[in-house]
Amino acid sequence: MKILILKRDKLGDMLLTTPMFALLRQHFPGARIDVLANTYNAWVIDGNTDVSRVWSYQRVKEGGRIHWRAAFAQLRQTLALRAEEYDWIIVANGDASHRAIKRAAWLGGCNLVSYTDAKNSHRKVNHPLEIPRQIHEARRMANLLTPLGISLPEVLPPLRFQLPAEAQTFANQWLAEQGLTPGSYITLGLGARRAKKQPTTEQIIRWTRHFHEAWGLKTVFMWTPGKSDNPMYPGDDETAQPVLDAKLPWLVPFRGPLKPALGLIFNGRTSLFPDSGLMHFAAASPGGVLGFFAETDVSPAPAQWGPVGPRARWLEAPKAVSQLEDASVFAELESLLK
Missing domain, CATH: 3.40.50.2000 (Glycogen Phosphorylase B;)
Structure with missing residues (x-):
């Protein structure tokens, strides 16, 4: 056949x-x-x-x-x-x-x-x-x-993705340059094009401080390079800048292309991403992912687009991710860290 x-x-x-x-x-x-x-x-x-x-x-x-x-x-x-x-x-x-x-x-x-x-x-x-x-x-x-003639099983086979060799090579070199080791950090990204799906600067500061003080983990902070008005590939440079301006000692920024980003995600302890392609790749990584959704009456809902896999979690906010309680975020992440 x-x-x-x-x-x-x-x-x-x-x-x-x-x-x-x-x-x-x-x-x-x-x-x-x-x-x-x-x-x-x-x-x-x-x-x-x-x-x-x-x-x-x-x-x-x-x-x-x-x-x-x-x-x-x-x-x-x-x-x-x-x-x-x-x-x-x-x-x-x-x-x-x-x-x-x-x-x-x-x-x-x-x-x-x-x-x-x-x-x-x-x-x-x-x-x-x-x-x-x-x-x-x-x-x-x-x-x-x-x-x-194929009947669907109750549980589908897992996502299958092989990390490109060049992505792993990049991760090895970049982590060494930053003084990081695999599993010593959490990846947090701004991979959504709508602000309502992204955590605010204040949330990022509070969350990453907690990761460092409670769990001893640094944060690799990544975002889509470019300006938000780019008609082909809108970027998040303007959104990321206030976080960078805070000069957090436990936060390591990464502004780069997709495959190197995947290398860092797959070597991290776990990840947080808004609804995006990177969220799905992170769900297939060893550390899993916590995904964010918001205003799902007009935007894609996790029932159709949520991350899938044994180490995939998601939280849904009524109107914007800014409404999520820190405690709920930390509780979901703690389950991924075990």
Whole structure:
């Protein structure tokens, strides 16, 4: 059997799809299980033994520019994928996506599985599924396997992620330069684009002081580099600056790219992150994560996007993370430190 899974989403979304890959491999151990992803998210499944091959493509339009070489490369890749004559093609989106469905329809295949709705479908989708609204994103992905005769277990397989070697190498060097050792710090990040999901400067000062005085742990404080008005990748430099201005002796700042950040997260004792891709990666790390959500009547809720795994916790605030009691944060973290 030959199966192709189309996954075009963000990094955290790709990570939440790994339980789906594991279920496929468990039920069809001899199958060829390929993934079609873009160059932005494909590296997330490097080394994943549940996947036979990753086909990656560059986005044609990035930063408002059209890359014609990428367009011609995608055309050649589409022809190559059609020649594979897949038995099943699965559009791995948690919602119905016209673009993803259309791309999958170009690839041929005997069976095409996708979530669809009144505005997003295609005549070649011969296994349309209704979008399940009340389940977690990882379970939404796994639910796409039901047309293949796979019944979902009560507990999904764990997230699978292999820390890139360069991320570990960076962590080893950076920690040594900062006088830190693995497990001697907590990672606290500002990885959310909405202020209501982020702890305030005052909370960060109080929390990190407690980490140091009560548990003897320093804090590696990280944030997304850049200005908040960047239309492509909004950053948190302005939000982080007041924390840096406090010059806390127990706080070690890190302003850098994603993979080095992952190296630090995976070597820390545990982590705190707002709802974000980094939160999901931290959930897959040995130390786990405490995630923050706020105003979930209008923003994504933990029922769909909460961190998953044996060492994943989350807290939800009515309107903003600033409303969370310190005691509740410390109690959840203490359970992760045991």
